[in-house]
Amino acid sequence: MKLLVTGGCGFIGSNFIRHVLATHAADRVVNLDKLTYAGNPANLADLANDSRYTFVQGDVCDAQVVRDVIRGVDAVVNFAAESHVDRSLMEPDAFLRTDVFGVFALLEAVKELKIARFLHISTDEVYGSVERGSSRESDPVRPSNPYSASKAGGDLLALAYWHTHRVPVLITRSSNNFGPHQYPEKVIPLFVTNALDDKPLPLYGDGRNVRDWLYVLDNCAAVDLVLRKGEAGEIYNIGGGNEVENVALTRAILGLLGKPETFITPVADRPGHDRRYALDSGKVHGLGWRPAYPFAAALEATVEWYRTQEAWWKPIKSGAFKAYYEKQYPRR
Numbered sequence: 001m002k003l004l005v006t007g008g009c010g011f012i013g014s015n016f017i018r019h020v021l022a023t024h025a026a027d028r029v030v031n032l033d034k035l036t037y038a039g040n041p042a043n044l045a046d047l048a049n050d051s052r053y054t055f056v057q058g059d060v061c062d063a064q065v066v067r068d069v070i071r072g073v074d075a076v077v078n079f080a081a082e083s084h085v086d087r088s089l090m091e092p093d094a095f096l097r098t099d100v101f102g103v104f105a106l107l108e109a110v111k112e113l114k115i116a117r118f119l120h121i122s123t124d125e126v127y128g129s130v131e132r133g134s135s136r137e138s139d140p141v142r143p144s145n146p147y148s149a150s151k152a153g154g155d156l157l158a159l160a161y162w163h164t165h166r167v168p169v170l171i172t173r174s175s176n177n178f179g180p181h182q183y184p185e186k187v188i189p190l191f192v193t194n195a196l197d198d199k200p201l202p203l204y205g206d207g208r209n210v211r212d213w214l215y216v217l218d219n220c221a222a223v224d225l226v227l228r229k230g231e232a233g234e235i236y237n238i239g240g241g242n243e244v245e246n247v248a249l250t251r252a253i254l255g256l257l258g259k260p261e262t263f264i265t266p267v268a269d270r271p272g273h274d275r276r277y278a279l280d281s282g283k284v285h286g287l288g289w290r291p292a293y294p295f296a297a298a299l300e301a302t303v304e305w306y307r308t309q310e311a312w313w314k315p316i317k318s319g320a321f322k323a324y325y326e327k328q329y330p331r332r
């Protein structure tokens with residue numbers, strides 16, 4: 001299969017490309033990535049000499065670029081997005097652009113060139129905060145921040161293209177991913193790298209918000225399965241089944257690094273902070289997927305990756321990230 005993967009220089013996309021090429025020897029991958037602050041070609045440096053892999057720098061909102069790279073592929077997997085909730089509170093424009101108009105440009109090209117499959121990567125956040133129980137694919141979307149609202153917009157547009165034009169769209173909505181190569185604005189890599197630097201860990205609000213953690217390689221396996229075995233027009237939730245309160249997660253990270261709990265620093269809550277996300281993953285289980293990595297072991301492996309990969313994250317944290325962090329946490 002020849003795949004176009006968008007956003008492949010980011011966290012999940014880079015893990016996914018590596019997964020595909022390791023699992024399907026005959027596959028080829030074209031990676032279209034704009035290289036925003038979150039896109040890092042070093043995430044795929046190990047594929048530099050792999051003739052099955054091609055990188056194209058470009059914007060998913062650019063209809064001409066998109067048409068050029070899509071021509072001749074068997075399927076498209078769209079990871080490209082602005083992905084960080086806190087940034088969407090400060091500068092939402094890019095979220096609307098990439099997470100809605102980027103999907104639009106891809107859908108138009110997939111329609112025009114009659115591509116056989118378009119897998120759009122979405123998120124559990126589109127369901128909004130879930131006080132009790134878990135979200136099913138048939139539930140309405142109730143996004144509550146500019147990031148999740150943009151993602152929901154992309155999803156609805158994709159589903160409308162299926163409904164009206166029979167563009168063969170599939171959507172995955174996964175819970176919070178963690179693992180190697182995650183940009184250190186997200187809570188796990190931020191807290192691990194701050195702790196390694198003996199810096200405070202800024203915990204929002206009362207620290208009791210709940211996220212369902214999914215190891216990135218488990219998500220990659222599920223996305224790959226949906227791509228090959230999923231039904232067009234369908235949405236698939238992908239949950240890790242590991243609901244953890246932020247404060248417990250923070251303590252676990254500090255414990256793994258042998259750092260004191262006095263590093264935990266309560267800060268003002270994120271505006272509109274969703275309390276809990278939870279997914280019913282019965283549908284993707286029906287395709288034969290189950291998470292393979294136990295949470296505790298995967299968290300330990302992730303912490304160990306950041307401990308040993310300072311060469312990857314130190315330049316990020318001392319570069320452009322610094323200005324963002326100082327704006328986000330002014331007194332820290």
Ligand code: NAD
Binds near residue numbers: 060
């Ligand atoms: P990321 O921020 O690490 O990477 C995003 C990538 O997209 C970067 O390489 C960036 O350069 C690229 N990109 C951004 N705008 C672009 C544009 N206009 N054109 C081309 N490329 C562009 O994100 P991630 O955490 O890897 O998330 C990937 C996808 O998974 C996103 O769609 C996100 O909404 C979804 N998702 C993420 C999580 C999570 O926990 N990280 C959970 C559920 C769903």
Ligand code: TDX
Binds near residue numbers: 122175187204205
């Ligand atoms: O400094 C922090 N302190 C803190 O307490 C940060 C950055 C986060 N948090 C809390 C907020 C959340 O309750 O930790 C939790 C996780 O926060 P993030 O890592 O920012 O992730 P979240 O907002 O849950 O969104 C993530 O999961 C869904 C991804 O960033 C999205 O791309 C994905 O769609």
